[in-house]
Amino acid sequence: MPSPSPASRNKRNWLPTPPAHWKSNVPSAPPPTACPPSQPGEKRNATTAAPPSRFVNDHVRSCIMIRWPKSLRSALSSGARRALDPHANHRGYTHLTLGALSRYLAHTSRRHFLKLAAAAVVLTPRWLRAETRMNDACGPPPPPPPAQASGAEGLPPLPLPATPQRRDEKKNPPRPPVIAVKIKNGTVRDWATDLNDLNNLLVWMRATLGVNFTYDQKRLSQINLEAADVPVLYRTGHYEFEFSPTQRQRLRAYLLRGGMIIFDACCGREAFVKSARHEIHQILPDYPLKPIGVDHPVFNCYYQDTGNVRFTPWSRQQNPALRSPGPSRIEGVEVACRMAVVLAPHDLSCGWDLHTHQIPECTYIHSDSALRIGTNLLAYATATRDLSTSASESKAFVDADPVKTDKFRVGQIVHDGDWNPDPVGLRNLLDTVAGTSALKLSFEVEPIPVDAKQLSRFPFIYMTGHESFNWNKDQTATMRRYLTNGGFLFVDACCGRQAFDQSFRKAMSRVLSPLPGASGKLHPINAKHPLLTTFYQIDKVAYTQAAQHRNPERLRHDIPPLLTTQIGGRTAVVYSPFALNVGWRLHPVPYAVGYDAKSALQLGVNTVMHALSQ
Template sequence: MMTMRKTILAALLFFLCLPLTSIVGEEPPNAAHGPPPKAKPHRRKGGESFPPLPLPATPLRRTEKKRPPSPPTFIAKVKWGSPTKRIGVDEYGNKYTFWDWEGARQDIFNLTRDASRRLGVKYGAKVIDLRNFSGDPDDIPVLYFTGHMPISFDEATKKRLREYVISGGYIWAQACCGASRFYKSFVEQMKDIFSDRTFVKLPLDHPVYHCYYDITKVRKMYGGKVVEEIAPPLEGIYIGCRTAVFISKYDIGCGWAGLTNRYNAIYPTDARYLGINMVNYCLAYHKLGKFLAHKKVYFENDQNERADFTMGQIAHAGVWDPNPSGVANLLKAVLANTSTEVKFKRQVVDLDRGDFFQLPLLYITGHGHFSFSTRGAEALRRYLLAGGMLFADACCGNLSFDESFRREITKVFPGRKLQPIPLSHEIFRSLFQIREIAYTPLVQFQNPDLNLPMLEGIEINGKLAVVYSRYDLGNGWEGEPRPFAKGWDRVDALKFGINLVVYAQTH
């Protein structure tokens, strides 16, 4: 089962990656990271130092290895901070000097080597100075920061890092030896750069924990000994439904480098598996990152005198906007397939304000946990009782959103439960006749026989007031595949979305 799973995901990754071109704790004193390994000796014969003939150019010696072309760079370790070197002690008691940004010197080089072997896609790693970096994610998809000391960026660098991530790039960070000074300062710097977003603990159903290896627990080390098993430690910042910034407060880089005498670190094998998954995730979502960088914007037609249909989207404490252009694409499809005039602008709704009663349809989606305030739940209940309609879907099939929505809708209607919507219901034929649907590859892999629309709802006075799908539709509306999403196929998602709008208009 695991072999088949890896084969399918590796094949999916290959096709998706073709466009790519180019415990909190302090560090114990004298923590050893190890100097770089010595180069292997070159086996050359003495006589080979002279060319056999006086040619105008010296040819390659017979046993001299031809250097293959360098693979494209996947990840770059970023130089940062003070020019002052630190002193470390290796496992033999020998002192050496190192820069704080170096961390475990072989970390990303070992990781890209291991990932290339596993994934069958060859990439390289290097060290860079941001002052000499183009800022193009196609040149370097991932920037990697590590260290022990507090980190900070000037305003120009913050702007460049934001533009890099918004353009499709990724940032990885990890606290070497679990150094809290680095971890806390990096989180604060990211808050400044992405003031409209925040780090969230990545749930266990996040694709980064399952896109190659299935990871549910990792072993934490201290002083070279395993002390406990913990949940995977990654936190992330979302751009759309792409996790674009990753941070670990425990050391994973030393595990990539194969170092075992670590403090506040993840066991090397677990760290390597986690790192390979991170590589796989970023490669698979590279195309989506480029797509989201070019957000589609539709403008209202102020000259339109006919009645408009405006769709509201509910903002909540989770990742509430994972498909920035999904609603706009759906409304465009409604315009193309019906006589409805629609506003090409989504209205963001704050339930606590209660100013959305004029809207015929509300939409809620997202990743992560959320909750309605008492005031917001009451406003939504009055809106639905007055004839409004709510559609909800769990973006990418996110389990945390699914749990939250089921809990919160009982807060809105304590005496009512979500019930399966039968295929005979009018919503499946309000415009398009829907009997069977296609799902995304991951759903097909997990449920090969599933071809029916799995929708639930709540009726009030014979009319659907709430429609919910635990499988994603918003990604289908947006039109760009999410490699590890659990959802409806794009064509069927749009067809049902149009039916939904028509049903809301006519009821």
């Protein structure tokens, strides 16, 4: 900035204005300030609070951080405080270095300097503190947790015996529950460059959700994963990493019991992303890692549509394929209708720490988008941690009645849209049918592809899923022949996912369109359809809270929104765009768009009985 003329030194209009981000409503504690850039040419993002980190020096630099008290703020103009540090924040904090002090002395008047000197003499013992910062740290560290003072007893001088005297000092409040543990791994330059990331995120959550949580930082060996009291593990970093076989086994058990792991590629480092994908596959080889759809509850459970994010302008320069706003490209692994692993290939942690960089080939999600995604992730994790059922604990249907000798085989369609999100649901339904009906049948479920030889073995097939899928021409023709030859297809969109719903409607349109008349498409079920009275008399159904929130107008009618197709005078297809599977598991699934457990079981039992009675 050019030096002002002597006549204008006392004017405020030439002084730099505060950064725009301090006018936002983003809460922060402590104020997310940092030392000024230590090297020429470093730039601050206009919406950030800390300068870019330079991964080149290991030395420690010191600076003085001042919080201007009211008396000193009244003695000094706001412009004079900003002259010491152009990035001083709205709460009066600033970092004072020798360079900043020399600049101030060169550009201020004698009167202002004398005010500063006099105030410093009086107020320095109370408001001046020195702090040491690592040059590699992107921002300041979070405040230490409050000391858990107990009501200790004081004793008078000897000789004993004596009566204890109670201390009357004020006690600190109890520590909030731990919602996440940040994993220490490798060097500090790898995992701890964003020292204030989780702290800022939890401050944001306290302001927006009204919840009070805290976090820990531990090595993986120090975390008691078996106690199931840590909802979220958080692993961020820049470099390649690898878990040991023992660590992978512990992490797998933790995830299957209901935990969540968030992997964040700090600065969008590709080396970290590759290692994370490899480790996720090693930990959960039987569950695929896929991009998370924008309609997934993790992007809509508190803030809506957080799957579409803003990337920083620098990120779009480094990767022109990024759209802003556009898909976050965050990937995940689902276990039993619950997101267990989240991988952010584009930086979230710097956004939580309220700053970004301009490092070549690095990409960042803007702070406002990153904070909303982080809030949703932690809210989702706390809501869903208890619903998980591990593969070893999944209920396998076993019919203990030896009289029921006839086997009724149910085929479950295998496709590329997450075909078996929750194996417990269908087994519970078949168990209910066997236990409540007079049919002497033993049920058996077998996964099958859309193949003519395989489909012909099953008079009843079931299909569900979360994601989109596609049938080729041969598979479409095979399904058409199966239905016209007497087969029965029962389908529901697991968790009410829109991606699966849209794919199934398109697939069935191609399957049914060549058929004549009303058989050529799906139709809403009518109140007199025999399916609604085959076993249970269903004249009204109830829905989950998520379904009522998403479709208030659509669900005013008592008739369930099922879609059916008649071929040759019989029901050939029954489809529910609202989830039935999650209701069959008899445990609430937060954020699932579907029927409640009672209505889901009644509709499921009636559908199976109706198919058997045709």
